[in-house]
Amino acid sequence: MTETWLRTMDLPAEDRFDHWYHLAALGWGEITVEVEDSTDFHSVGRLVDLGGMLMTTEELQPVRLDRSAAQVRRSDPERWHLTLLAEGSSRFEQDGRQAELSAGDLLIYHSSAPFRGTVTSSKTEFLQFPRELNPSGLAELVAVPLSGRSGIGALVAGCLRELAALPGNRQEEASRLTAITLDLLGVLGARVRGAPAAPESTPAALITAVRAFIRANLADPALDPAAIAAAHHISVRYLHRLFQQQEQTVAGWIRDQRLENCRRDLANPALHDRPVHVVARCWGFTDSAHFSRAFRSAFGLPPGEYRRLVRTGLQPPPG
Known part of the structure; x- marks a missing residue:
């Protein structure tokens, strides 16, 4: 369990955006990012490597994101992203769906198809995990806004907050929390689809x-x-x-x-x-x-x- 901090203000102004982009592309793959002023780019983030998964908390200035089909073909880390928008608002499009998000909402998307997003100045907590770790029915929830304020969604959001706040020396606790988070995500998916949260059948x-x-x-x-x-x-x-x-x-x-x-x-x-x-x-x-x-x-x-x-x-x- 490795903990890394990124504070762009600690870097020379001309290096801030490029350094952030390099780290962001590890989870997204190649992507087009538009910002008002890349020479004064602002981001503060904590990244915790959970062994094949990555938990990130980030405060980010407004950005526009566009990942094209050509970019997907050239570069795909094959990652799911489970995001809790803690502050701010955002708009996201993928797989023919559009989501308008406000503070307290959850969003699920992935790196293996084009997407587009607009993020206001915000704080997010998000878990990246391999696409092969695919809780049942997750594809049906892509770009569907999910409330993290009540019900099963609140439990998922609570797990993300706990993972985000966990010290870097608590590997066993982090492992258990990530397992619980993915289990709850499967239950949430079944609830949203109106399907029973039964054991995997195939x-x-x-x-x-x-x-x-x-x-x-x-x-x-x-x-x-x-x-x-x-x-x-x-x-x-x-x-x-x-x-x-x-x-x-x-x-x-x-x-x-x-x-x-x-x-x-x-x-x-x-x-x-x-x-x-x-x-x-x-x-x-x-x-x-x-x-x-x-x-x-x-x-x-x-x-x-x-x-x-x-x-x-x-x-x-x-x-």
Whole structure:
């Protein structure tokens, strides 16, 4: 769980917009942004990397956004964006729908289709997550204004506020909150569509939900097939069958996700002071020797050597 602050006023005036755009494009992909004065661009944001998801709180000056079909073809990070407009107002268009938003509204959109938006001076809290983590019926809610002031929407908005306020050293709590947020988002989608919030009915939908749950709980050393099956109201046998259909094993998929998150953290300059065993423990590895063997098997080097090689700017051998 990595925390990063962006304050454009800390940068030279001529660099402020370009620096903000570079970070914004990581979630949106290539996009056209119009502002009144790019030489005095104002944004204050806190970004928390949740391991495949990103929670952001941002105060932003008025902007106009336009992501074209050509830009989507050239660059697509394949991200969902769940946004809570805390202050201000905005207008958004995607997939043939238009939404007018005011403070307290929720919005769902994604990076894989053109969109257009106009944002007043505002404060937003938003969660980015991979499109493969697709709560049931989410596509039907794209660019539909959802109230975050009452009912299930208020619970979703509350989770976003809690994630936005969470200190950067609370990985386990963040993992549980993101899982709850996505679960509530699925319930909200069912409520808006007038459909029952039943368990996922198809193997493809269920394996997507299971993988989202695993990613959100990787930091828990007790994560195992029994806990995963219980959380989704299925048998352990059926859980194993789902992964077998993907030519995978449950334990193997968990291990690979944990190792990839460890590899990313070891390569992150902001975490260079964090000991290797602490990085491993943050992602559910409790045995340092076992972690070192697994990391070397996956990436060709022990974790400490991998970190040193990355810090020299050399390319590690392929895993």
